[in-house]
Amino acid sequence: MATSVVPPVQDDRIRPAVPTPRLPVAKQRKRPKTATDWVVLAVAVAFGVLVALPFLLILVNSFKSPQDYTAGGPLSLPTSLYLDGIVEFWNRVEFPAKLWNSFVIAGLVAFFAVVISVLNAYALGIGRVRGRTWIIVLFLLANMLPQEALLYPLYFMFKQVGLYDNIWAVIIIFTVIQSAFGTYLLSSVYGTFPKEVLEAASLDGASRWQILWRVIVPISRPTLAVLAIFFFIWTWNEFLIPLTFLVSNDNQTVPVAITALQGDRLMDVTTTSASALLGLIPTLVFFLIFQRTLTRGITAGAVK
């Protein structure tokens, strides 16, 4: 996967991220472990524990009653399974509705942004229209801009057309922002599309439109899947624009709804912990589902 999304413009020194054949496992195992090795391992593990600790604290304390927390402190295991904090917060934010909003927004953005990326990349990567380098730079710039620089005009425009406080405003905005990155990445992928395949397709008399949907899209499906997953998670995690555009309780996304309740006086210590737990569970679930694709894909855009 990682190799197919490497942009075509590459430094000659750098080989694509294909794993170099490593030493055979058996040979590696035989290397003696020195004391330094164990120290390095201990340091690496200690960092891992440090990074994981906040997750564990949230997990343990979300299932405690406030009294249990006061008595045993944050590090003890719950004395009895206490679900009131989670249940109370779940009901207070109407969590299923927020999950659904986030899901619809992120899902539609992933779909639309991939479609727009494919159309753009077809013209730029395969059609090689004039001035394509500058067009790609323009799209990349869009992805880099601080959203604050677009925020007020967008707010004003969507208010004028009656889409303020409507999830479609957020869907349209993120379709453009995500597809800007997708266009950039996919144009490089399509720039290296196997020529023989395209030749064969046009010899068969297929039209430009047919070649796109019947040949190019099916062949590049793995790349498109990675893009869609990324767009989904990135959109799910967005904060500023959903916060500005989705003001009514019914339209809020998961991160916005959870953040909105943080200052609340009624939130005792374990309920707050439960709110953080509910905020992180969905992304952890996506991560587990898409783990393989993701860990490969993270590096996709990075290798120059």
Added chain:
Amino acid sequence: MAVVDTGTTEARPAREGRRSSAALPPEESLLPGSDRRGFWLYLIPGFVLFAVVILVPLVWNVYLSFTDYRGIRPPTWAGLDNWRELMTDDRFWTSFVNSVFLIIAMVVVPTVLGLLLAAMLFDLVGRKFGGRLASFLRATYYLPQILPVAIAAIVIGWILRPENGALNTVLEAVGLGAFQHNWLGSPDTALLSIMVVMVWVQLGYPVVIFMAALQRVDPELYEAAELDGAGWFQRFRAITISIIRPEIFVVVLTCTIAALKVFGPIYALTRGGPGDSTIVPSYYAYSEFFQSQQVGYGATIATALTLVIVVITVFFIRAQNRVERTERER
């Protein structure tokens, strides 16, 4: 996100292998017998959306920065008033100084630690204790990256709660009660606490990128250097750093941009306070837009932030291209 090397595709000589097709003269499309011009049709939806959502708002925002606008009556032209005010606005400069601290937390610390951790995992842990353990640790470091950043802030914020937070409770329990502190609520530690959140969030990104980059390092190169008597650190500096330099550039650039754009954690934890101790440009712009109703001034802050980001990006790409050119000439 890699950096585009503008216009070099045509200029470079054809290379061997499957990449040669990319270096052919660009006069025609890759689709035989298909005119390049016909492909413009496919760009129409993308262009229209781009114009409506990016281009028009961006230009409009720049225009607003030259106006006095409260969001109700139409904007009135104010010339350079906002910009003049900005130059002498202590709050604005404080927000940029805070951004520098966030760059330390999101760029400097994660890149340095990330390099060391990636080298440790790849070099030692992966080779001597098995690749499985190395990838498990890598996944652990990466975990905070996948969270919505506001939620990540809430997680750490929960630990730092003033009266009964985990950190203060533990300090009390081990007899260090004197060190208890209102971490997010006092001006001396609020920014530091935000920095801790950001280091935690950001660390996994360089580790993952650098570990992927290290795959390119030829193990024989290491063994040769080892035979020549080079120590671990010498090998790390001479081989590892020079080979994965493109990734270091990418990580530093993307993280710097991300650090300048931070908004969620500030909104979730401190709202810029106490005082102005954690204010950042994006939060300042947001509060001018929607709380003070000083839209013109908010637009000025947002435009200034955009300019800074564009300048930094251009500077980085040029520096990177220069380094690569000298490297090639050697």
